[in-house]
Amino acid sequence: MMPIKTALLTVHFRSLSAAALRVAALATLLLASGCYTTPKPPRIAEAAPNFVIQDADRKVDLAEYKKSGKIVVVNFWATWCPPCVEELPSLMMMQQQLGGKVTVIAVSIDEDADAYHSFLQQHNVNLLTVRDPEQKSPKLYGTTGWPESFILDRNGVVQRKFIGAIDWTSPEVMDYLNKL
Numbered sequence: 001m002m003p004i005k006t007a008l009l010t011v012h013f014r015s016l017s018a019a020a021l022r023v024a025a026l027a028t029l030l031l032a033s034g035c036y037t038t039p040k041p042p043r044i045a046e047a048a049p050n051f052v053i054q055d056a057d058r059k060v061d062l063a064e065y066k067k068s069g070k071i072v073v074v075n076f077w078a079t080w081c082p083p084c085v086e087e088l089p090s091l092m093m094m095q096q097q098l099g100g101k102v103t104v105i106a107v108s109i110d111e112d113a114d115a116y117h118s119f120l121q122q123h124n125v126n127l128l129t130v131r132d133p134e135q136k137s138p139k140l141y142g143t144t145g146w147p148e149s150f151i152l153d154r155n156g157v158v159q160r161k162f163i164g165a166i167d168w169t170s171p172e173v174m175d176y177l178n179k180l
Contacts, residue, residue, distance in 0.1 A: 043141060043158045048074070048150065051137040053130045056113060060130040062137075065103055066156030071180055073104045075127075075149040076138045079119040080110070084147040087165035092126055094168035094177070102177060104128065109135050109146065153180055 043049075050063045065072050075091060077084035095104045104127045110116040111133040120129060132138070141150060151160040159180060166173065 043150065044161060046158055048072075048152045048156050048158050049140040051140055053107065053132045053137055055131040058128075058130060060105060060107075060128065062105065065105060066152060068103065069154050070100065071098075071102045071154060071177060072152040072156070073102060073149055074137075074141070074152065075104060075106045075147055076109065076141070076143045077106060077147045078109045079115055081146040083165035085123075087147055087168065088123065088125065090166075090168040090170075094174065095127060097169065097174070098177060105130070107132050107137050109133065109138060151177070151180070 048062065048066065050061070050066070052059065052061045052063075062072070062074070073091075073095075077088070079085070091104055091106070095102055106125070106127045106129040108116055108129060108131045110119075110131055113131065113133075116131050119125070138148070141148070145163055147162075147165055149162045149166075150158050151162075153159045160176070168174075
């Protein structure tokens with residue numbers, strides 16, 4: 001059998017088990033799916049799409065916050081998402097530490113209103129939250145995973161996109177937000 005060669009690797013398929021082949025195929029697929037084919041992720045350096053969400057508790061119109069002169073972090077999340085729950089304390093702490101510079105809008109995709117409200121109470125969530133069970137706003141942003149966050153500058157332009165949980169109080173993130 002002819003080996004397949006790449007610049008860094010030669011693989012002899014006879015020496016790999018079926019399980020190893022499946023793992024290699026899955027790893028290749030995951031790596032390829034996380035890559036962008038354009039020089040920058042979609043929406044970066046573009047005006048953030050506006051949305052209006054009305055749930056039982058409040059109405060959030062992103063256009064109003066974009067006019068505030070503050071940095072806006074739009075965070076798409078869910079109560080049933082472990083990485084979302086993991087990142088929530090640092091998101092709240094970041095907003096508290098940056099005071100009037102940053103507004104976080106936490107858009108929950110939860111379908112169950114009772115579970116959503118219970119979660120907010122149990123975790124003492126002090127962010128501006130709104131529930132979008134039909135996921136209209138995440139669709140505007142092309143969001144497919146949770147959590148996914150977008151940082152809008154003071155002019156409402158998307159400057160950064162984070163996929164997955166991050167530590168919002170890390171020196172790198174805090175420095176970036178302070179300089180924005």
